[in-house]
Amino acid sequence: MAASGLATFWENLRALPRNLRDSLVRHGAPSSDRARSQAVFTNFFLHVHATRIHPRTLSLTTTWGLGVSLIAQFVILTATGVLLMVYYTPSVELAYNSIKDLHYVVPTGRFIRNIHRWAAHLMVITVILHMARVFYTAAYKAPREFNWVLGMMLFVLTLALSFSGYLLPWDQLAYWAVTIGANIAASPNELVHALGLPAAFNVGDLQRELLLGASTVGQEALTRFYLLHVMVLPIAMVLIMGVHIWRIRKDGGLARPEGTPTPAGKGVGTMTPQMQTPSSAPGKSYGLMCIVKGRSPYTGQDPDETVPAWPYLLRAELLVFMITMLVCVALGLLFDAPLKEIANPAVPENPAKAPWYFLGLQEMVSYSAFVGGLVIPAIVVLGLALIPFLDREKEPAGVWFSGARGKRIAAWSVLFAAIAAVLSVAVPVRYGWLRNWFPDIHQLWIIIFNPGSLLTVAYAVWSLWILSRTRSTRLGAIALFTCFLVGFVILTYVGTYLRGPNWEFYWSPADWPVH
């Protein structure tokens, strides 16, 4: 008894590594396409993928890998962010010095912080590119409308995450950028003052106090931004991101035109929905698959067109991840993240600039904080979110610009949007604006009629005109979205490079008056 008990124990001990592995990864290393598909289906981390995908998914020009790159950036940001949290202290006395120490003495601190900063900027750029890709390939069309809305939420969350992280180093850049942000939050006051309403209507003050916990940027604001940056916003991001990815599968994988030619054929086994049920799995699973209605990954499609996700898709995703990683670490090695003097409420930065992705808004804010900072962004975000619901034309998804006509419309829109945006900057710079022409004019007129609001109206009118001329909501949407993109790029460029002290126009920062 004792001997056999010992023998069993010895056997178990010897089998320990194998059993550990088998309990961890229930299937062995899969050796056939079918086994790999099963693995993808049953593995927690892999099951967000379809077991089989269309080979078109692998092609670079289909998605440019932007969505996967964003996930990679989010992972990189989370990893570096957690490492930064080890040393960072969110207090106005210690924050700046803890960043300095991270920079100078904490092992790999400078590298990690650089990666975090550049990956954050990269993420904002990539989100916009991803949005443009999805838009121009019409991938927001039914049944993917809601996923577009989720994407808009992720866009706003990305900006919020980046902005909340901006304050944490507690340097001059952070302090004054957030002061501008807070003043924009307080800008409804502008309307209240212009209309001469009593102070009780100052919603702006309330908004600013909610954001800062005080009337100026201080410890309360730092605590709030820290909390938002490391907890609230990332959790919201992960949740929505999960739903966003899940919806891609539930909405039938990547959008692609019907009847796309495929290699089909050799090496690609047939796969019917019935065959997806692993042979060893209980019959109930099959029933579950039947419950999934209409939009299950393979309904109405010829399984012959597909290739297994493992290894093809996984390898491509890994490649995108590595490219993203390489860009981030290379930037981190070559360029130091900025850190200015310690925050000093007595010494305003001039010009005080928001983070670059808000400089287009700041350009409009320079006329009216309320319209430029709240109304127009709200209209833009709302307008973009509603595009899939207003453009319901059935046409092949997955085709860039929906064909040659769309390309032409997009090109004309680039031209129109660029001219309008340049005019919206050039006219006030050269000739001044209402206040210069009619010094006694009521502020309300400027709040309503300013270059920012006129530009927005011009873009809206242009796309409605395209819409009515082409009788296509899709083409109208292309016009509108192109205008938004071009306006964003041009105004951001102007705000970043052509605006100096007192938000005056300069051709180059070298011309700024020395202070």
Place this chain on the structure above:
Amino acid sequence: MSEINLPQLDRRIKWALLLTSLATLAVLLASALAENVFAPWRIIRGRYAGILAEKAGDARGAALARQFENRIVQNVLPELGTVDRCITCHPGVDDPRMTDQPQPYRAHSGDYLIHHPPEKFGCTVCHRGQGRALTFEEAKAVGHHWDYPLLPPEYTQSSCGLCHTGPEVEHRGGEVYALGERLFGEKGCRACHRLSGRGGSLGPALDGVGMKVRGQLPMAGVSGEHTLPQWLAEHFDSPQRVVPGSLMKPPQLSREENTALTVYMLSLQNRDLPRSYLSPEKHREYYLAARPAPASGEALFSQFCSPCHDTGEIGIYDKFYAAFAPAVRGVAFAQIASASYVEAVIREGRPGTAMPAWGAAAGGLSDAEIAELRRYLLATPVPQGSRLAEPILARAHDPNYRSTGDAGRGAAIFTRHCTGCHGPGGAGLLAPSLVTSTFQRHAADGFLYATIAEGRANTAMPGFLSRGGFFERDIEDVIAYLRKLGGQDRAASPVARAQGQP
């Protein structure tokens, strides 16, 4: 859409994956090497270990050289709020054998470190700069987004003043600071600038000026490095070039004096250093500043008044301000001015002119000091030939004398004879304003009478009775006009009350 060649695509992906992975590894490796092998401080400390071994005279020294660790060393001084890692790259600062070495290995100059051990004082409290940094450029921190860059060596003595007084360090390595402190008094800077609550209000107060940061200074006119010391030095050379429209007279300093005064300015830091760091003399200075011992009138005059009034014996036309500064120690003034008038003008100043208020709430002079100053002004010796006639003197000091002239007639006379200097309506031009409230309230009619009648010897103010062809009646009319100009309700005025009249 072209057909997808799956095997070819997959092969490309594999290769790209391999290349990006290798490249990422290479970047990580480069980063690790840059930080752990090629960090400048590691190289410097490595070389220093070699120097130590070279200098080792015996086995014990050689053993010490071998034990020299290649790691970051720092002085963390919570009391001073500093973390100084400078000694990481300057390990030889307190090693007397290292006087012949080049920087960064050289020993500290002088005997400063004997009295100021780095473990207690660190480095940046005297030298400024970014103590946390580990490369020279970042430690020097000029243009590196740090509020207090490394002081150029010629200005380092400014930090003596944080804990010491000028006389205390004058012959002990602080001669530049001592000279600066002395110049600050001698040049009469306090005539326009307040410091620790004492001084005029024409210029900005100087408390904490040594801690100003770049963003607080107009740098457009500064030709050198855009730092506080450079700003101060160029500003002393030419205030108007650095601060357009500045009211400050160029202080006319030699190169050495300029450096010394800049050093003194840099020492004005208003920092809350732990009391244990201050020398007994510095404690005494603070104590005395809070309870000033009555200084002599002469000393007060030279410190607070002489930049404008010079010796005070003659009326001075100040080209810079395009105005006359009255001869406050002139023979005429000393005879006719009353003690209460002089003290009132010192205390309250003459608003609308360059003369600021010097009372405790403004310029920081105590009543005792103002009285001392008044005694000094009025004690001017009067030579026999300059004595005013007895009746005039009697009227000047007669509290009951009150002009009964005709203001309308006085206006005509004033316009003809007085506006040339005192400006239309007496508002002040080259000569002081006559309508300001302080003047109107405190100058008695007798004082005005004596001034107009006899003028002020050694100033531009002529005597109108003796030489100007006025009759007594004319003078009374002018006084009446002046009172009307002041818009003064005589019933409520101190003069009127002193005169006991309704």
